[in-house]
Amino acid sequence: MRSSRFTPYLSFIGFGLVFLTLSVNVSFKLGMEKGLDEGSLMLLSVANAVLLVYPLAWGVFAILEFYMLWKEKQKMKSELERGKMNKEDFLDQIKKVKTSLGINISYIVILLFQLGYVIINWDEVNV
Numbered sequence: 001m002r003s004s005r006f007t008p009y010l011s012f013i014g015f016g017l018v019f020l021t022l023s024v025n026v027s028f029k030l031g032m033e034k035g036l037d038e039g040s041l042m043l044l045s046v047a048n049a050v051l052l053v054y055p056l057a058w059g060v061f062a063i064l065e066f067y068m069l070w071k072e073k074q075k076m077k078s079e080l081e082r083g084k085m086n087k088e089d090f091l092d093q094i095k096k097v098k099t100s101l102g103i104n105i106s107y108i109v110i111l112l113f114q115l116g117y118v119i120i121n122w123d124e125v126n127v
Contacts, residue, residue, distance in 0.1 A: 011107040021051040
């Protein structure tokens with residue numbers, strides 16, 4: 001079986017979006033402290049607002065990915081119980097699925113923290 005079937009690509013993209021969001025948010029905050037010109041601050045403000053909301057929308061894909069990985073895990077358990085899969089293959093593949101689920105769940109937890117940040121700082125997001 002292909003191991004790429006269990007790779008949480010959407011979560012990895014989401015982690016990249018969160019990292020980009022954090023870097024723009026820090027740049028915006030530092031720009032305000034350093035007194036950048038109004039045009040630069042406006043662009044950083046818009047980018048900050050868009051990037052604070054866009055990864056939350058990307059969370060829909062994280063939830064779909066979680067659902068697909070969970071169904072794959074249940075399917076593998078069913079195949080083991082019916083005797084279509086031997087124990088060694090099951091243990092090898094379930095380890096990969098659990099790792100992918102762990103990555104996916106950690107991304108969903110980060111999204112929940114980001115959602116809390118957006119709710120608390122809505123005036124910063126509302127451009």
